[in-house]
Amino acid sequence: MRKKIIISALLGATILTSGCATQGLGSGDFTRSQVRRVVSTQPATVVSIRHVHIDGEASAGAQSVGSIAGGTLGATLGGHKSASTRLIGGTVGAFLGYTAANLAGAAGSSAKGVELTIETETQSNTGAFGPGTGPLRTVKKLITIQQQLTPGEDFQLGENVFLTIDQAGVSRVIKRSNS
Numbered sequence: 001m002r003k004k005i006i007i008s009a010l011l012g013a014t015i016l017t018s019g020c021a022t023q024g025l026g027s028g029d030f031t032r033s034q035v036r037r038v039v040s041t042q043p044a045t046v047v048s049i050r051h052v053h054i055d056g057e058a059s060a061g062a063q064s065v066g067s068i069a070g071g072t073l074g075a076t077l078g079g080h081k082s083a084s085t086r087l088i089g090g091t092v093g094a095f096l097g098y099t100a101a102n103l104a105g106a107a108g109s110s111a112k113g114v115e116l117t118i119e120t121e122t123q124s125n126t127g128a129f130g131p132g133t134g135p136l137r138t139v140k141k142l143i144t145i146q147q148q149l150t151p152g153e154d155f156q157l158g159e160n161v162f163l164t165i166d167q168a169g170v171s172r173v174i175k176r177s178n179s
Contacts, residue, residue: 038167039165039166039167040165040166041162041164043120043121043161043162043163044118044119044162045119045158045160046116046156046157046161046173047157047158048117048157049115049116049155049157050114051115051149052113053110053112053113054146055110068097069097112149113147116144116146116173118145118163119143120141120143122139122141123136124136145173147173153175159175161174162175
């Protein structure tokens with residue numbers, strides 16, 4: 001009986017912590033594959049700021065670990081009774097493990113965020129007959145992006161920032177350095 005309690009506690013801890021390690025969503029958070037890539041950068045101005053809540057979600061790995069751990073736990077607690085009892089215990093355990101991993105992952109990875117609407121300006125001389133055939137004019141474009149709130153990076157209305165977009169479409173708004 002004591003062995004079952006220890007196994008239950010260990011599997012429960014595994015399920016609850018498996019969804020907690022997530023990538024940040026702020027302007028300074030990068031995955032290994034995003035490092036040393038060329039990104040397109042353009043100047044912009046902040047025109048709207050809204051604080052938002054970013055809901056977390058469990059990774060597929062956490063869901064798998066939760067299902068396997070829960071299934072094993074359920075089958076173990078089913079004991080040495082009939083195969084159908086172990087099967088039912090394993091099935092219910094897998095479902096509960098999957099659900100626990102989802103809840104733990106969502107709770108552990110939710111964050112405060114900010115939704116920024118920025119205005120970019122580009123120069124264009126595209127006319128009726130294609131590029132270079134019209135007068136030079138300024139084209140303004142509004143872009144809205146949500147990102148995790150990074151400590152020490154409080155954006156202000158009218159602030160000059162940079163919009164970066166990499167080849168995979170990952171975009172960020174970052175502060176312009178003062179140096």
